[in-house]
Amino acid sequence: xxxxxxxEPGQSAKPHQHKLAVGIDLGTTNSLVATVRSGEAxxxxxxxxxHLLPSVVRYHGGDQAAEVGYSAREAASxxxxxxxxxxxRFMGRGLADVKSLGDQLPYDFVETDGGMPYLQTVAGxxxxxxxxxxxxxxxxxxxxxxxxxxxxxxxxTVPAYFDEAQRQATKDAAKLAGINVLRLLNEPTAxxxxxxxxxxxxxxFAIYDLGGGTFDISILRLNRGVFEVLSTGGDSALGGDxxxxxxxxWVLQQMGVEQLAQQQQRRLLDLARSVKExxxxxxxxxxxxxxxxxxxxxALSLEQFNGLIEPKxxxxxxxxxxALKDAGVEADQxxxxxxxxxxxxxxxxxxLVEKFFGNVPHSEIDPDRVxxxxxxxxxxxxxxxKPDAEMLLLDVIPLSLGLETMGGLxxxxxxxxxxxxxxxxxxxxxxxxxxxxxxxxxxQGERELVDDxxxxxxxxxxxxxxxxxxxxxxxxxxxxxxxxxxxxTARELNSGVESSVEVKPSYGLSDGEIARMIQDSFSHAQxxxxxxxxxxxxVEADRLVEALESALAADGERLLHxxxxxxxxxxxxxxxxxxxxxxxxxxxxxxxxxxAASDEFAARRMDEGVRQALSGHAVDELNPDEQELSxxxxxxxx
Amino acid sequence: xxxxxNYFILFELPQQYQVDTALLSERYRAxxxxxxxxxxxxxxxxxxxxxxxxxxxxxxxxxxxxxPLRRAAYLLSLKGVDTDVSHQTVSDGAFLMQQMMLREQxxxxxxxxxxxxxxxxxxxxxxxxxxxLQQSLESQLQxxxxxxxxxxxxxxxxxxxxxxxxxxxxxxxDELDDL
Numbered sequence: 001x002x003x004x005x006x007x008e009p010g011q012s013a014k015p016h017q018h019k020l021a022v023g024i025d026l027g028t029t030n031s032l033v034a035t036v037r038s039g040e041a042x043x044x045x046x047x048x049x050x051h052l053l054p055s056v057v058r059y060h061g062g063d064q065a066a067e068v069g070y071s072a073r074e075a076a077s078x079x080x081x082x083x084x085x086x087x088x089r090f091m092g093r094g095l096a097d098v099k100s101l102g103d104q105l106p107y108d109f110v111e112t113d114g115g116m117p118y119l120q121t122v123a124g125x126x127x128x129x130x131x132x133x134x135x136x137x138x139x140x141x142x143x144x145x146x147x148x149x150x151x152x153x154x155x156x157t158v159p160a161y162f163d164e165a166q167r168q169a170t171k172d173a174a175k176l177a178g179i180n181v182l183r184l185l186n187e188p189t190a191x192x193x194x195x196x197x198x199x200x201x202x203x204x205f206a207i208y209d210l211g212g213g214t215f216d217i218s219i220l221r222l223n224r225g226v227f228e229v230l231s232t233g234g235d236s237a238l239g240g241d242x243x244x245x246x247x248x249x250w251v252l253q254q255m256g257v258e259q260l261a262q263q264q265q266r267r268l269l270d271l272a273r274s275v276k277e278x279x280x281x282x283x284x285x286x287x288x289x290x291x292x293x294x295x296x297x298x299a300l301s302l303e304q305f306n307g308l309i310e311p312k313x314x315x316x317x318x319x320x321x322x323a324l325k326d327a328g329v330e331a332d333q334x335x336x337x338x339x340x341x342x343x344x345x346x347x348x349x350x351x352l353v354e355k356f357f358g359n360v361p362h363s364e365i366d367p368d369r370v371x372x373x374x375x376x377x378x379x380x381x382x383x384x385x386k387p388d389a390e391m392l393l394l395d396v397i398p399l400s401l402g403l404e405t406m407g408g409l410x411x412x413x414x415x416x417x418x419x420x421x422x423x424x425x426x427x428x429x430x431x432x433x434x435x436x437x438x439x440x441x442x443x444q445g446e447r448e449l450v451d452d453x454x455x456x457x458x459x460x461x462x463x464x465x466x467x468x469x470x471x472x473x474x475x476x477x478x479x480x481x482x483x484x485x486x487x488x489t490a491r492e493l494n495s496g497v498e499s500s501v502e503v504k505p506s507y508g509l510s511d512g513e514i515a516r517m518i519q520d521s522f523s524h525a526q527x528x529x530x531x532x533x534x535x536x537x538x539v540e541a542d543r544l545v546e547a548l549e550s551a552l553a554a555d556g557e558r559l560l561h562x563x564x565x566x567x568x569x570x571x572x573x574x575x576x577x578x579x580x581x582x583x584x585x586x587x588x589x590x591x592x593x594x595x596a597a598s599d600e601f602a603a604r605r606m607d608e609g610v611r612q613a614l615s616g617h618a619v620d621e622l623n624p625d626e627q628e629l630s631x632x633x634x635x636x637x638x
Numbered sequence: 639x640x641x642x643x644n645y646f647i648l649f650e651l652p653q654q655y656q657v658d659t660a661l662l663s664e665r666y667r668a669x670x671x672x673x674x675x676x677x678x679x680x681x682x683x684x685x686x687x688x689x690x691x692x693x694x695x696x697x698x699x700x701x702x703x704x705x706p707l708r709r710a711a712y713l714l715s716l717k718g719v720d721t722d723v724s725h726q727t728v729s730d731g732a733f734l735m736q737q738m739m740l741r742e743q744x745x746x747x748x749x750x751x752x753x754x755x756x757x758x759x760x761x762x763x764x765x766x767x768x769x770x771l772q773q774s775l776e777s778q779l780q781x782x783x784x785x786x787x788x789x790x791x792x793x794x795x796x797x798x799x800x801x802x803x804x805x806x807x808x809x810x811x812d813e814l815d816d817l
Binding site for chain 1 (some may be wrong): 641655667668669670671672674675676677679680681682683684685688689690691692693694695697698700701808812815
């Protein structure tokens with residue numbers, strides 16, 4: 001047998017290799033992709049030098065691929081039914097929600113059992129998840145081409161105020177597009193990262209993010225590289241599109257017209273958008289609209305426009321007030337206000353926000369690009385390119401999570417603005433004598449009544465032994481991971497009967513649906529699927545091998561017995577060999593075995609980390625050789 | 639996961655009702671820098687899972703020690719007192735009368751000429767009563783005598799009543815804001 005290689009202490013076994021990762025801002029109106037190259041984060045342009053990608057997808061019949069971006073947007077008014085605009089507003093939403101957006105939406109919706117309505121197009125029925133996946137794929141390809149290599153993954157941003165269903169739908173879209181999601185990151189937090197690293201500022205930030213279809217406000221504190229979100233709020237159905245609609249309604253009013261056909265509606269909204277853009281730099285805009293051979297002409301003054309949109313802006317300021325209250329911060333304690341999102345270009349928005357916070361808002365970084373840039377910085381860190389980075393983002397859940405109790409009431413288990421990841425358990429009991437099953441209904445929202453909250457999932461705990469009412473003890477545990485996604489377990493404590501769900505919100509897609517779509521999206525069959533699985537397993541094996549090799553080189557001798565060290569090193573070599581093969585199942589097995597074997601070692605390293613963190617020294621100040629293992633602090637009990 | 643279960647020891651803070659919140663935040667951030675899942679995003683799935691658990695434990699520890707009510711309940715449970723909410727009743731008649739009066743006041747405040755001022759007054763009253771209870775709770779929690787701890791539990795329940803009332807006051811304020 002060949003001799004095992006051991007690297008010099010403190011040195012990674014492999015020379016440092018830059019991993020390719022991107023940040024993606026999947027916006028309502030426009031999307032972007034950014035990456036960090038030579039230490040600089042920047043957005044990537046298409047072959048024609050354009051950075052923004054309009055979030056518009058146009059479907060064609062036959063074998064013709066879907067069109068994404070500018071050309072699709074131009075075709076929108078000519079082919080409204082097959083051209084999907086602002087699909088983000090439908091993500092994770094049921095038909096009733098979509099209709100209540102109040103728009104005259106120019107689409108044919110198809111109701112489904114799952115809840116999220118499909119859109120009828122010439123290329124068949126498309127779910128909003130599929131449409132978003134088409135946009136994501138275009139962006140990932142752009143990243144792939146610009147960087148000239150395979151991406152290890154992407155950070156995808158979502159509005160902070162997105163609920164569970166909307167987050168899950170976004171993650172499903174990435175999965176469908178074949179993207180490894182390193183993290184779902186809240187848009188305002190991403191913007192704060194871009195600004196925080198730019199100015200190395202410390203203090204309390206307010207991030208005001210008004211996009212095309214969503215509004216977010218986040219209050220966060222920056223302290224030595226740690227971004228701690230104190231509170232977040234907003235409205236996931238309020239944005240610059242509403243300004244367009246306000247103008248469109250005004251025009252209809254002036255013309256004395258009640259309702260428009262789909263095609264006309266799209267044309268009017270395009271006109272409204274251009275009027276809005278004109279009024280960012282002028283006091284008045286002239287406009288004309290032709291309808292059924294009738295021509296209408298008029299002018300909209302800046303003052304009139306401000307009046308039309310003021311109610312919407314005030315709605316955002318109410319959310320700001322609530323977020324400040326939740327954070328326990330007064331408006332005058334905010335050291336910096338940052339503007340994000342294209343809709344913050346509207347002068348009246350800036351004026352009212354400045355007045356509210358008493359602080360001139362920042363917009364040095366292009367408000368369209370700042371989120372993607374922050375996401376790219378975080379992607380670079382998560383991919384492992386900056387092992388010594390100080391930066392850490394501590395985010396929160398935007399909406400409370402709870403359960404339905406007797407009488408249609410909601411008992412909150414995790415309050416909004418709780419830092420994630422989080423796990424919390426609460427005990428419930430039976431209502432009737434001899435009750436053997438319990439219906440668990442998981443909800444999200446702030447209101448007291450079930451009907452006013454969003455229903456995320458229902459499942460049943462069966463097999464409770466018959467007891468007098470109130471004697472069964474059912475512990476329900478909520479776990480929210482770092483992406484803000486929820487899993488729920490219920491367990492009867494006397495009998496140990498257990499039941500659990502990965503909360504797939506009613507408005508998300510079932511695993512079966514996703515699997516089917518992934519299959520569909522490959523024009524070739526099984527071989528391609530296997531090749532893809534093999535590639536995924538190889539990447540996972542490489543990740544494990546590399547992580548373990550560098551960990552062993554750094555701490556192996558110090559934390560492990562010689563026998564265990566040799567066994568682990570041997571395991572690493574074995575996995576490297578298996579990885580060369582083509583049997584993805586064998587590789588998966590190898591990964592599982594080696595992960596299990598290295599569990600204890602990983603735990604010891606983590607404890608070491610805790611000890612160092614508490615000793616108040618930066619890691620680089622510690623010389624491991626001088627640390628006796630015997631002086632482990634009390635806090636580390638085994 | 640071998641991480642310390644006792645929240646006070648985890649943050650290396652004295653096991654008592656008074657907590658230095660600045661120090662708590664600082665230790666919390668230092669620990670998250672090592673334990674947060676983002677630090678393990680490029681590592682194996684198992685390590686990522688461990689990090690999620692450790693980080694969630696840390697967040698729970700912070701939430702418990704940060705809130706005076708949860709901190710008091712936690713201290714009591716460390717001393718072996720059952721703080722289960724479902725067994726809770728307050729039998730102090732004078733206290734219950736006071737609660738009823740405060741709630742009536744809240745109803746009246748809604749329709750007062752200046753509702754915000756009325757609510758502010760109510761909040762001040764509430765804070766006064768809370769401060770008294772908190773003071774006695776603090777000294778009671780230093781004891782190991784079951785009788786004293788039972789008084790502490792009583793005080794804690796009363797503080798929970800006040801806390802609920804505070805939430806209701808805030809809700810009314812929000813409602814008025816939205817008008």
